[in-house]
Amino acid sequence: MAECWHNGRWYEPPVPLDGLARAFRVSPHHSSAIMLKRNLLVASFAPSALLGTAAFEALAQDFLVFGNGYLEEQRNVLGGVLRYKHAIAKYTRRGVEEGRFFYVPGGRDEMEFAPGSVFQVRQPDVNQEIYGVPEYLSALQSALLNEAATLFRRRYYLNGSHAGYILYATGEIDQKDTDALKAALKASRGPGNFRNLFVHAPNGKEGSLKILPIAEVGAKDEFLGIKNATRDDVLAAHRTPPQVLGIVPAQGSSGFGNPLQAVDMFFDLEIVPLQVRLLQLNELIGREVIRFRERKPMAAVA
Numbered sequence: 001m002a003e004c005w006h007n008g009r010w011y012e013p014p015v016p017l018d019g020l021a022r023a024f025r026v027s028p029h030h031s032s033a034i035m036l037k038r039n040l041l042v043a044s045f046a047p048s049a050l051l052g053t054a055a056f057e058a059l060a061q062d063f064l065v066f067g068n069g070y071l072e073e074q075r076n077v078l079g080g081v082l083r084y085k086h087a088i089a090k091y092t093r094r095g096v097e098e099g100r101f102f103y104v105p106g107g108r109d110e111m112e113f114a115p116g117s118v119f120q121v122r123q124p125d126v127n128q129e130i131y132g133v134p135e136y137l138s139a140l141q142s143a144l145l146n147e148a149a150t151l152f153r154r155r156y157y158l159n160g161s162h163a164g165y166i167l168y169a170t171g172e173i174d175q176k177d178t179d180a181l182k183a184a185l186k187a188s189r190g191p192g193n194f195r196n197l198f199v200h201a202p203n204g205k206e207g208s209l210k211i212l213p214i215a216e217v218g219a220k221d222e223f224l225g226i227k228n229a230t231r232d233d234v235l236a237a238h239r240t241p242p243q244v245l246g247i248v249p250a251q252g253s254s255g256f257g258n259p260l261q262a263v264d265m266f267f268d269l270e271i272v273p274l275q276v277r278l279l280q281l282n283e284l285i286g287r288e289v290i291r292f293r294e295r296k297p298m299a300a301v302a
Contacts, residue, residue: 003125003127003128003130004128004130004131006096008096009095009096009102010093010094010095010096010100010101010102010104011093011094011095011096011130011131012093013068013093013131014125014127014128014130014131014133015067015133015137017066017089017090018090018106020065020066020134021065021066021090023140023143023144024065026143026144026146026147027142027143027144027146027147027230027231027234029143029146029231029234029235029238029245029247030136030139030143030146030234030238032245032246033234033235033238033240033245034061034064034065034136034238035061036240036244036245037060037064037238037240037270037271037274038057038060038061038064040267040271041056041060041271041274041275041278042056042057042060044271044275044292044293044295045290045291045292045293046291046292046293048289048291049083050081050083050084050287050289051071051083051084051289051290052083054086055071055083055084055085055086056086056290058086058088059071059086059278060274060278062086062088062089062090063089063121063123063132063274063277063278064134064274065089065134066089066090066132066134067122067123067125067131067132067133067134067135068089068092068120068121068122068123068131068132069089069120069121069122069278069281070086070087070088070089070092070101070118070119070120070121071084071085071086071087071118071119071281071285071289072084072085072086072087072113072117072118073116073117073118073119073285074117075117081287084285084289087101087103087113087118088103091103091104091105091106092104092118092120094120094130094131095112099115099116100112100113100115101113101117101118101120119281119284119285120284121277121278121280121281121284123135123277135237135238136234136237136238138237139233139234139236139237139238142229142230142233142234142237143230143233143234145226145230146226146227146230146231146234149223149226149227149230150227153223231247239266239269239270240266240270241259241262241263241265241266243257243259243262244259244262244263244266260298263298264297264298267295275292278290279292
């Protein structure tokens with residue numbers, strides 16, 4: 001528990017939850033893999049009067065993004081259980097005293113939940129037993145690098161201060177024609193496009209002007225290599241088949257195999273274990289709040 005320091009009232013998470021929330025959308029493959037798992041969990045969920053679909057969807061998404069999921073028990077005036085409400089994992093903190101939880105929103109006063117009313121399910125961590133951590137942490141740097149490569153590429157094009165080409169002219173050319181060429185090149189440049197250069201060398205010789213690839217260093221930064229390598233890292237961390245994320249094969253004639261079989265395999269290997277973990281809330285609460293429908297394999301139906 002030394003990995004989670006506390007202020008005397010609640011423990012702080014071992015990984016900044018605000019950073020995990022921002023990282024949720026840094027890479028299309030990262031967010032898409034999480035949303036795929038969430039959608040499959042929601043599709044197999046059987047809602048009840050105690051827990052609706054919307055609350056379960058928020059619970060599942062928090063569990064996948066932050067490694068923690070919370071349900072708050074709400075009671076009526078007579079003390080009976082009315083429903084179970086999703087508690088936002090980003091702002092929920094586990095108290096130092098057993099059974100106490102706090103709601104700690106950014107920039108506002110904290111609030112303590114009613115003692116014993118919050119139930120937590122978490123993805124296990126090897127360093128502590130207070131909070132869960134998401135499984136994709138090993139690929140988070142790859143997802144951030146994917147985002148950085150995309151942002152660099154966008155800024156490179158939006159900057160517009162790069163040479164598109166150099167028009168090199170030799171021989172005697174009238175000054176009016178030279179000015180007209182310069183004006184035409186300048187007028188052809190749109191906002192954010194590459195800049196074109198005009199060089200007039202009346203007594204120039206072949207090879208007298210050398211083009212040094214200064215701007216080309218940024219253009220040839222292995223952009224596709226970075227994108228593909230980081231994508232593979234993210235998919236490996238999520239263990240998600242590429243064909244169910246809409247990824248096009250690199251070779252047009254090749255494919256990823258039958259997508260229905262891939263979904264069935266993915267469901268058995270990834271979604272069913274997630275269901276088992278979420279069902280732990282039933283044990284903590286003491287009644288069946290979460291229930292899943294029996295699923296028929298898609299490949300067999302097709």
